[in-house]
Amino acid sequence: AQSVTQLGSHVSVSEGALVLLRCNYSSSVPPYLFWYVQYPNQGLQLLLKYTSAATLVKGINGFEAEFKKSETSFHLTKPSAHMSDAAEYFCAVSEGRDDKIIFGKGTRLHILP
Amino acid sequence: DAGITQSPRYKITETGRQVTLMCHQTWSHSYMFWYRQDLGHGLRLIYYSAAADITDKGEVPDGYVVSRSKTENFPLTLESATRSQTSVYFCASLLTGPTTGELFFGEGSRLTVL
Numbered sequence: 571a572q573s574v575t576q577l578g579s580h581v582s583v584s585e586g587a588l589v590l591l592r593c594n595y596s597s598s599v600p601p602y603l604f605w606y607v608q609y610p611n612q613g614l615q616l617l618l619k620y621t622s623a624a625t626l627v628k629g630i631n632g633f634e635a636e637f638k639k640s641e642t643s644f645h646l647t648k649p650s651a652h653m654s655d656a657a658e659y660f661c662a663v664s665e666g667r668d669d670k671i672i673f674g675k676g677t678r679l680h681i682l683p
Numbered sequence: 684d685a686g687i688t689q690s691p692r693y694k695i696t697e698t699g700r701q702v703t704l705m706c707h708q709t710w711s712h713s714y715m716f717w718y719r720q721d722l723g724h725g726l727r728l729i730y731y732s733a734a735a736d737i738t739d740k741g742e743v744p745d746g747y748v749v750s751r752s753k754t755e756n757f758p759l760t761l762e763s764a765t766r767s768q769t770s771v772y773f774c775a776s777l778l779t780g781p782t783t784g785e786l787f788f789g790e791g792s793r794l795t796v797l
Binding site: 676 | 718726742786
């Protein structure tokens, strides 16, 4: 069964610094991978998705992620953090052969002034 | 307004009572999902549905029942609530398959079981 592991339940970065949120997946078939963001007291919204086209995926708000099959990873990055990026970020995976989308435990991003 | 709405947004109940959380979407999306969000566990899939009258178990289905007689509605019932079911529940919908589509989430229903 597919699964994702997010390393670090909390990550703190200074404003203007690089953001790196880690996600590793497990899947028996080529996966479809997603990053979602959740702002306080809201539902989740899609940041970006990998669906087997380009391995470097660009999303909204300046975020991007790179699919690395050899490392089974799909890490999320942003070159320069902004205060408005403070939120919880979830990595998710789908194998496609069933209809499930499975989420990781989430990483809360804190931005330091 | 178009979108996905959940009700009630907040609910307090007692152990052993039956509770139904409602989810309604106006897009005619084929797929609908129920997740629960708990500290330290992230989002866990309870049940999902690919179309009306088709439902499947997710990661944590025990203690929950779903139905989908109409495309737009996907209620989640806790037949006999337990304290471990205290959580925030999110309903989501998806137009096409999970490999290409984007999940649209409701605002969540916060359930407390005393």
